[in-house]
Amino acid sequence: MYAYEPSMKDVFRMAKTIREVLVAYDRAAPLYGLMNQVYFFGRDKRFRSMVAEKLNLKPGDAVLDLCCGTALDFPFLLQKIKTQGTLLGVDLSSEMLKQAKKEIGSKGVHLVRSDAAHLAFRDKTFDAILISFCLKITPAYEKTIEEAARVLKPAGRIGVLGNHKPSGPLRLPGIILTKALSAIAKIDFETNLKEQLSKEFIIIEDRKMYGA
Ligand SMILES: C[S@@+](CC[C@H](N)C(=O)[O-])C[C@H]1O[C@@H](n2cnc3c(N)ncnc32)[C@H](O)[C@@H]1O
Numbered sequence: 001m002y003a004y005e006p007s008m009k010d011v012f013r014m015a016k017t018i019r020e021v022l023v024a025y026d027r028a029a030p031l032y033g034l035m036n037q038v039y040f041f042g043r044d045k046r047f048r049s050m051v052a053e054k055l056n057l058k059p060g061d062a063v064l065d066l067c068c069g070t071a072l073d074f075p076f077l078l079q080k081i082k083t084q085g086t087l088l089g090v091d092l093s094s095e096m097l098k099q100a101k102k103e104i105g106s107k108g109v110h111l112v113r114s115d116a117a118h119l120a121f122r123d124k125t126f127d128a129i130l131i132s133f134c135l136k137i138t139p140a141y142e143k144t145i146e147e148a149a150r151v152l153k154p155a156g157r158i159g160v161l162g163n164h165k166p167s168g169p170l171r172l173p174g175i176i177l178t179k180a181l182s183a184i185a186k187i188d189f190e191t192n193l194k195e196q197l198s199k200e201f202i203i204i205e206d207r208k209m210y211g212a
Pocket of ligand 1: 021022025036066067068069070071072073090091092093096114115116117131132133134137138139185
């Protein structure tokens with residue numbers, strides 16, 4: 001188990017940056033859907049559907065969408081777990097959750113406002129967890145991964161989507177985009193998710209796709 005012991009200096013730095021994340025996403029919430037469309041040209045649906053597929057979900061499963069934002073992953077998860085399943089969306093930003101609530105309407109999804117690094121769920125609660133486009137944003141990503149491992153059932157699956165630095169012909173415009181996104185969306189492209197995830201989980205597949 002990865003030992004997470006922040007120093008007092010780290011705690012103050014984290015407190016500041018998590019506030020920045022919260023303010024950024026509270027502000028962005030009404031436009032998040034549009035921003036997502038512009039950034040991915042609608043191609044994110046492919047990644048979201050693919051990762052939901054890899055979770056091996058069955059009707060009736062309990063799924064946690066950690067840092068769920070405005071619920072863009074929900075349709076893909078609900079399609080798999082059907083009405084007998086339980087879907088729980090957690091996010092830090094009440095404004096993002098407000099948008100999520102509008103999206104889900106009367107569908108039976110539970111939304112919880114919480115810091116992903118401090119979850120109030122019992123150990124081994126969920127059959128699967130999805131974390132899309134958050135671990136490179138949230139300051140305490142190591143602790144978030146540890147919490148995900150704690151609340152996931154043994155043999156449960158976790159799916160993680162995260163932005164990577166553009167390469168190839170997109171490298172030059174990519175540098176500008178990367179800098180802009182780091183400032184606006186608080187993405188830290190240097191975060192090594194694979195290394196951190198492999199401390200808690202067996203990595204079954206690691207794929208690079210356009211933008212994610
Ligand atoms: C880029 S958005 C991604 C939202 C959604 N998962 C998606 O794929 O569209 C990042 C989300 O992570 C949330 N977030 C960041 N740090 C968090 C934390 N520590 N706990 C819970 N949510 C967090 C933000 O509020 C925001 O909604």
